[in-house]
Amino acid sequence: MREQFEEVLLEEEQIRPRVSEIAARISHDYEGKDPLLVCVLKGAVFFMADLTREITIPCEMDFMAVSSYGTASDSSGVVRILKDLDATIEDRHVIIVEDIVDTGLTLSYLRKSLSARNPASVEVATLLTKPTRRKVDVPCLYEGFDVPDKFVVGYGLDYQERYRNLRFIAALPEGKL
Numbered sequence: 001m002r003e004q005f006e007e008v009l010l011e012e013e014q015i016r017p018r019v020s021e022i023a024a025r026i027s028h029d030y031e032g033k034d035p036l037l038v039c040v041l042k043g044a045v046f047f048m049a050d051l052t053r054e055i056t057i058p059c060e061m062d063f064m065a066v067s068s069y070g071t072a073s074d075s076s077g078v079v080r081i082l083k084d085l086d087a088t089i090e091d092r093h094v095i096i097v098e099d100i101v102d103t104g105l106t107l108s109y110l111r112k113s114l115s116a117r118n119p120a121s122v123e124v125a126t127l128l129t130k131p132t133r134r135k136v137d138v139p140c141l142y143e144g145f146d147v148p149d150k151f152v153v154g155y156g157l158d159y160q161e162r163y164r165n166l167r168f169i170a171a172l173p174e175g176k177l
């Protein structure tokens with residue numbers, strides 16, 4: 001599997017301790033607040049699964065699916081909710097769990113959409129961020145790793161639905177896009 005990638009950016013052994021660190025920070029910051037972690041499907045599933053299992057305080061989970069219009073590798077900022085939350089978030093401390101913040105357009109929309117539902121607070125935990133690609137500034141309290149301006153796959157992230165099941169995160173060669 002590894003040979004087909006330009007470069008392995010993050011090995012499983014690097015991802016695991018970083019996820020644990022974020023879980024420890026969340027456990028500390030949200031003590032007594034019963035946070036609701038909102039996983040953005042499908043890319044954030046493994047991050048969500050690993051993160052929540054390392055959180056040591058009571059918390060709840062919900063799931064949302066969005067599609068952003070645009071090409072496979074470039075989002076447009078026009079976002080459609082494919083699956084909404086199961087429950088109301090009024091007065092809840094919400095943490096949006098994302099796979100990657102690229103332009104920031106999807107997250108910016110999500111943040112606004114959830115903030116409009118009167119939660120007690122909304123913060124963001126993203127595994128990856130591509131700071132050089134940002135078009136809108138979205139505050140992310142918890143960030144795992146910076147990645148370069150390359151299309152990355154693995155640990156939940158896909159290219160045309162493939163590669164989500166990789167245990168590592170790798171850059172897809174330009175020619176494959």
Ligand code: IMP
Pocket residue numbers: 043068074075077098099100101102103104105106107150151152153157158159
């Ligand atoms: P944004 O709206 O440009 O920030 O893009 C956010 C969404 O695009 C992410 O939640 C991912 O689903 C997808 N995305 C952006 N960059 C990548 C990448 O390098 N690999 C896989 N998916 C990506």
